Amino acid sequence: MTCKISEVEFKQPIEEVADWDDRHRTATWQSASDRVLKESRQLDSKKVMETNPEPLCSVVEGSQWSLDLEIRAICDFSKFSCSSSSNIQFKDTMLFQTELHQ
Incomplete structure (x- = not known):
């Protein structure tokens, strides 16, 4: 490349x-009206994320x-599928524990 x-x-x-990249954002709250909703008792506003200017x-x-x-990449996730005449049921495993089905 x-x-x-x-x-x-x-x-x-x-x-x-200032240091800048396109991940620097500012959150602002835009209100459709300044009234309080009777049902939820929350302000009627919307959070808007804006990218800071370069x-x-x-x-x-x-x-x-x-x-x-x-450019090189290493993938740490793999997916395998196979057809089987019966469903394979695994027991729940804990973190770093392995399970083998034969």
């Missing part, structure tokens, strides 16, 4: 730029380059 990399300049001094920046001209990335 090819990754394109560019140097950026921030509009603010680097000391004032700091303003610009790409430095001539600073772009490409990097080839090698």
Whole structure:
């Protein structure tokens, strides 16, 4: 996989730029009305998650380059299925306990 990399300049001094990624979110509560519901005695409001804005920046001209990335993955979950004429019943097992059916 090819990754394109560019140097950026921030509009603010680097000391004032906060770390950012698209997981930084702010929760706000939006209310349809400010009244209290008689049945539930809770405010009639809805929680809204908003992604924080990315700091303003610009790409430095001539600073772009490409990097080839090698990606590997290991799966720690497997699934197996087979057909059987009878149902196989296992006893409940505890964590780190094993059970064998033959």
